[in-house]
Amino acid sequence: MDKLLEIKNLEVDILTAYGVAHGVRGVSLEINAGEIVGIVGESGCGKTLTAKSVLGLNNPERTETRGEILFRQKNGQTADILKLKPAELRAIRGKEISMVLQDSSLALSPIMTVGRQMADVIGAHRKVTKNQADEIAEGLLDSVGISEPKMRLKCLPSELSGGQLQRVCIAMAISSEPRLLIADEPTTALDSVTQAQILALLKKLSGERGMAVLLVSHNFSVIKRLCDRVYVMYAGMTAESGSVAEVTENPMHRYTADLLKSIPDGTKRRLESVAGALPDVYADTVGCPYYERCASRAEICKKKPEIRAVGQHKFACACSEGFKDE
Ligand SMILES: Nc1ncnc2c1ncn2[C@@H]1O[C@H](COP(=O)(O)OP(=O)(O)OP(=O)(O)O)[C@@H](O)[C@H]1O
Ligand SMILES: [Mg+2]
Numbered sequence: 001m002d003k004l005l006e007i008k009n010l011e012v013d014i015l016t017a018y019g020v021a022h023g024v025r026g027v028s029l030e031i032n033a034g035e036i037v038g039i040v041g042e043s044g045c046g047k048t049l050t051a052k053s054v055l056g057l058n059n060p061e062r063t064e065t066r067g068e069i070l071f072r073q074k075n076g077q078t079a080d081i082l083k084l085k086p087a088e089l090r091a092i093r094g095k096e097i098s099m100v101l102q103d104s105s106l107a108l109s110p111i112m113t114v115g116r117q118m119a120d121v122i123g124a125h126r127k128v129t130k131n132q133a134d135e136i137a138e139g140l141l142d143s144v145g146i147s148e149p150k151m152r153l154k155c156l157p158s159e160l161s162g163g164q165l166q167r168v169c170i171a172m173a174i175s176s177e178p179r180l181l182i183a184d185e186p187t188t189a190l191d192s193v194t195q196a197q198i199l200a201l202l203k204k205l206s207g208e209r210g211m212a213v214l215l216v217s218h219n220f221s222v223i224k225r226l227c228d229r230v231y232v233m234y235a236g237m238t239a240e241s242g243s244v245a246e247v248t249e250n251p252m253h254r255y256t257a258d259l260l261k262s263i264p265d266g267t268k269r270r271l272e273s274v275a276g277a278l279p280d281v282y283a284d285t286v287g288c289p290y291y292e293r294c295a296s297r298a299e300i301c302k303k304k305p306e307i308r309a310v311g312q313h314k315f316a317c318a319c320s321e322g323f324k325d326e
Pocket of ligand 2: 047049
């Protein structure tokens with residue numbers, strides 16, 4: 001497989017007035033060309049910090065980012081995102097790697113037409129006339145399933161629905177023909193029907209364009225619907241990773257099993273929430289970070305767990321024999 005992105009032992013510390021917050025404490029992750037990979041975990045586990053690190057978006061004055069983020073560029077060379085100069089980073093960000101955020105209203109200006117904003121983004125990556133930019137924008141809106149694209153280009157964001165706006169943001173993100181699209185909770189603000197449509201759109205675009213997608217979500221059902229492989233994050237670390245089928249059908253980390261019990265699948269009468277809270281982001285972790293909340297914990301879990309693996313299925317749990325039937 002053609003490796004596109006390889007994150008090695010990523011750590012992100014945030015320097016705050018209260019001390020150093022350990023937002024990401026050692027995440028390793030790989031994405032192959034054209035693959036759809038998910039990151040899942042509860043609020044505050046470090047998903048967004050990981051995603052932003054890939055785009056080099058952590059503020060160097062307030063964060064310390066360590067590890068390696070190796071990205072294979074179009075020209076065949078591999079760059080470590082964390083070592084690039086600002087100009088080198090700009091050549092990759094928004095061009096070879098794009099991002100779609102949870103709330104499209106935050107990404108778009110309310111006082112400029114959709115067409116003008118799209119033309120600006122298109123013009124940032126290629127030399128085109130205004131007419132050419134309009135034509136490209138129209139084609140892009142069409143490819144993300146917006147009807148009457150010519151007319152929509154003249155609209156202000158407030159004249160479009162939430163689902164349409166998210167489609168506009170996706171159209172802008174793919175305008176540079178990126179090889180990796182990072183989508184951070186792209187459907188959380190949408191109703192379930194629109195959510196399903198946007199996920200189907202991402203899958204279609206990935207297939208048509210050979211574009212890899214890193215999908216960030218707190219919702220396992222979203223990940224199950226779209227992704228080939230998944231990384232389950234907990235307290236800034238990877239608890240478990242593997243194919244979506246392996247991880248969801250045979251979870252090997254208690255946290256994954258607990259998270260899976262909290263998603264609606266149409267058969268459960270009562271959903272279980274994961275009791276307790278994430279460990280203090282300012283404190284060092286000793287042993288397994290899930291220890292306090294884990295119903296299966298054992299003496300050995302007081303020590304930092306080694307990563308165990310069955311083929312490509314990896315899990316950071318010292319005592320697990322699987323939680324398939326629980
Ligand atoms: N600027 C900041 N100052 C202090 N702490 C921060 C800051 N940014 C992130 N953190 C902390 O780092 C941890 C990871 O944050 P992150 O935004 O990556 O979580 P997340 O998994 O994306 O959560 P959510 O699902 O709510 O978006 C959290 O505990 C958060 O409180
Ligand atoms: Mg987030």
